[in-house]
Amino acid sequence: xxFTIDRVDHIVINCSDLDATVAxxxxxxxxEREEFxxxxxxxxALKYGRQKFNVRPTGTAHWWSVDNDTPGxxxxxxxxxxxxxxxxxxxKACGVEIAKGPVAQIGALGPMTSVYFYDPDHNLIxxxxxx
Numbered sequence: 001x002x003f004t005i006d007r008v009d010h011i012v013i014n015c016s017d018l019d020a021t022v023a024x025x026x027x028x029x030x031x032e033r034e035e036f037x038x039x040x041x042x043x044x045a046l047k048y049g050r051q052k053f054n055v056r057p058t059g060t061a062h063w064w065s066v067d068n069d070t071p072g073x074x075x076x077x078x079x080x081x082x083x084x085x086x087x088x089x090x091x092k093a094c095g096v097e098i099a100k101g102p103v104a105q106i107g108a109l110g111p112m113t114s115v116y117f118y119d120p121d122h123n124l125i126x127x128x129x130x131x
Contacts, residue, residue, distance in 0.1 A: 014069040071121035
């Protein structure tokens with residue numbers, strides 16, 4: 001192979017309401033809002049650790065993206081270092097309905113325990129904990 005992939009740098013979340021999406025991810029997942037210049041425009045991202053989610057309102061003409069930028073098409077798994085009970089407790093305290101879990105799953109590093117829920121655009125979010 002000609003090159004090696006090290007890690008995910010960022011993922012783009014297509015959304016219907018930028019402010020509502022950013023507020024939800026800040027409140028529920030504790031992500032940090034960041035604004036950055038991209039050419040003559042300002043974009044918004046949600047940072048966590050060494051990665052980020054760029055938040056793209058659907059139909060943004062000046063932001064090159066996929067042909068189909070429909071909100072609610074993301075399915076992502078995030079890893080927590082906290083016990084799954086703490087994850088579930090926080091989600092409930094935030095009023096987030098759990099769609100499935102906790103359940104046993106297999107992740108990139110082997111067995112893990114996951115809980116699934118949806119963001120405001122109905123993107124599927126999985127938070128998992130490795131033993």
